[in-house]
């Protein structure tokens with residue numbers, strides 16, 4: 001097998017022509033029958049290469065000479081955090097009191113299932129964290145007590161603080177859900193009581 | 200001029216060809232297995248050596264080093280003698296190369312599922328295998344170079360340039376990245392640590408793509424495409440420019456795997472710009488391939504071989520455009536750690552490497568057996584299965600990557616994460632994993648068709664053991680003095696090899712030297728301390744189980760990550776990590792701060808215990824596989840003293856003589872953790888592996904908050 005002999009034309013002493021594309025074949029360039037054409041680099045390709053080189057030089061100069069803020073990740077981060085702070089909505093001042101409306105409880109249930117159930121189980125029976133269905137409490141049984149535990153956590157025992165993850169309203173919703181729906185229900189498997197009995 | 204007669208021996212090409220087909224099938228079956236494991240986490244059945252973290256490295260190693268590796272050798276052993284008009288220098292060396300390489304693959308296929316791994320992506324194999332690879336690679340190199348020395352063609356063709364670049368660069372990459380100090384026959388620690396290890400590793404990893412998956416295959420393209428199309432190569436000038444530009448620029452681009460990591464800005468910037476500059480040189484190869492088909496497009500329609508080549512080259516063009524885009528920091532901020540990367544990889548893998556290999560095999564098999572391809576129809580069917588399979592694989596994963604990334608970054612109006620629970624973002628993209636697996640089934644079906652077709656072809660013909668050819672002897676003096684520039688270099692293969700070596704060394708040296716010599720690149724953090732012996736053992740379990748295949752340990756400096764995981768990772772925190780464990784994909788959440796009690800990732804020991812035993816008990820929809828054996832197996836603590844000693848050799852500041860006391864401390868810490876678990880009602884002994892792993896997880900990311908002083912009392 002060699003490069004298609006039928007499509008080669010000798011033009012003059014120097015070059016042969018590939019008749020299918022009408023381009024010059026290089027003399028003496030034949031490797032196991034493979035020939036090479038003497039085509040120039042496509043000019044769009046050259047431009048593409050040049051543009052990427054210019055881009056690169058500008059990029060490096062912006063970083064190394066001008067220390068451009070958007071190329072220094074520490075500064076980018078500070079800016080992002082500052083922006084978030086500036087745009088943060090005002091902290092809502094809501095009273096810490098049991099919520100009983102259906103929407104709040106539904107929202108509370110959603111947070112419970114997605115986040116808290118990992119340790120307390122969906123039905124509140126308790127696993128890593130204590131049982132929420134009985135009337136035994138380590139930190140008290142009022143809505144304020146539950147809200148405070150959820151807010152500050154009990155870090156050394158493995159209950160983390162949800163202050164930065166959930167808004168005040170969300171924390172209130174989920175703790176209201178515990179008190180109204182979980183307490184008094186019957187879980188599949190109940191963890192043994194922890195804390196003191198509240199009547 | 201007197202013609203000399205000589206023969207080409209086809210037996211080595213045939214051996215490598217069979218190995219390509221065999222390992223291709225195995226590698227892809229393993230690929231499909233892990234694709235299914237990502238949907239059905241219990242598929243591994245609680246069997247350690249079938250778990251995702253151990254099989255994924257097997258898949259990547261098998262398809263890269265076994266399938267593509269044997270594929271490149273098939274083509275190289277076939278084309279090199281013909282391009283140089285001489286038999287290979289030594290059939291014996293060729294055989295050693297072949298059997299050595301297959302033994303290495305078998306060793307990999309045994310050790311990786313057993314969890315014997317260094318824990319560096321694409322460089323998982325342990326030190327004895329690494330040494331074998333280096334030796335066999337040198338055998339291959341000697342054979343290649345000596346064949347050039349005794350060639351009968353004055354100039355070496357562009358395909359050979361690419362083979363040379365492959366040989367030289369892979370040797371350098373492999374040796375530099377694999378240097379480690381053995382702990383035992385099957386365990387070692389790399390000499391680099393943390394962010395420096397990461398730089399070396401991704402210099403290696405990226406250039407494994409460049410010089411193992413790309414340059415040899417460009418060489419194959421330059422041989423098999425003009426052969427199959429019966430057309431001259433489009434532009435010799437383009438060959439020269441894109442060859443040198445490609446190999447010179449590629450070597451710098453590694454840091455694009457570490458954008459927004461703890462790598463200093465200057466090094467990241469080099470990764471960005473050198474990636475961007477790679478578009479044109481890469482496309483040079485694509486253009487030279489596609490335009491070679493000018494005047495032959497009518498043939499493409501009829502020939503499955505050419506069709507496959509066209510898709511391969513197009514896929515090459517697509518992924519080499521996409522790669523530079525992914526290297527822009529703003530794009531990478533979205534794509535990194537998501538399935539986008541996996542989609543990108545597989546356009547290259549299934550398209551470029553897969554299709555080029557298939558095309559080559561369909562062309563070669565009939566020639567080796569002096570017959571016609573058994574069925575063009577079946578080959579066409581394979582073409583369509585492979586093409587649609589690739590699309591079904593990639594498109595859903597692009598979508599998955601994009602979706603998940605946006606979910607990770609979304610905030611509510613009140614300024615809290617919209618999806619604080621990681622699992623929600625996983626559940627969202629599960630349907631895409633089904634589609635990906637379906638794509639894999641299509642692609643694999645195509646491969647099975649190919650195998651049948653090729654076997655039938657071989658059966659119909661008779662193997663041509665050797666082919667005769669003739670050529671005049673080489674007169675190097677011919678036209679001496681007349682030749683200039685590149686043409687001159689082409690007639691001096693040794694010089695050519697040396698120039699290649701210089702071109703590929705520059706980038707690495709310029710990036711490494713400051714990173715290792717200039718202290719400010721890895722600012723020291725005073726409270727960062729070495730791991731305790733128990734944590735170190737736990738870390739080795741983390742490596743063994745391949746947790747890094749799904750979990751990253753690199754919090755990037757973004758608000759969304761700092762809120763989700765905790766403070767972003769600092770270079771100084773990683774200085775005792777031999778090897779680093781940044782990971783490259785977050786199938787599960789980042790773990791860099793999972794030990795920080797005041798942080799959002801913290802879970803108590805009992806949670807971890809239950810989670811390792813049965814992840815779905817703790818997170819119902821989790822796709823993490825269970826690790827029951829960690830709870831059954833006793834931790835092997837006989838290795839502790841030697842591990843501490845090796846760490847000391849590597850510069851980790853344990854107190855003098857600590858190796859001998861290490862196990863006392865280990866037992867104390869284990870007892871404390873196990874006692875805590877027992878107090879919580881979990882029946883577990885101090886000696887179990889899970890205790891060590893929990894110790895490691897609870898240590899992660901805590902040092903910068905540690906105010907307690909040294910953990911290593913010098914009693």
Ligand code: HEM
Nearest residue numbers: 227230231233234259262540541544548549552639642643
């Ligand atoms: C039936 C065909 C295949 C299937 C089903 C498949 C499946 C997979 C899966 C599930 C992963 C892990 C993805 C993750 O961690 O999220 C993966 C990774 C990978 N595969 Fe494949 N694969 C196939 C063929 C190939 C081929 C032919 C190659 C190369 C020639 C290849 C190269 C790779 C590489 C390099 C990775 C690692 C990507 C990374 O670390 O980002 N695959 N594959």
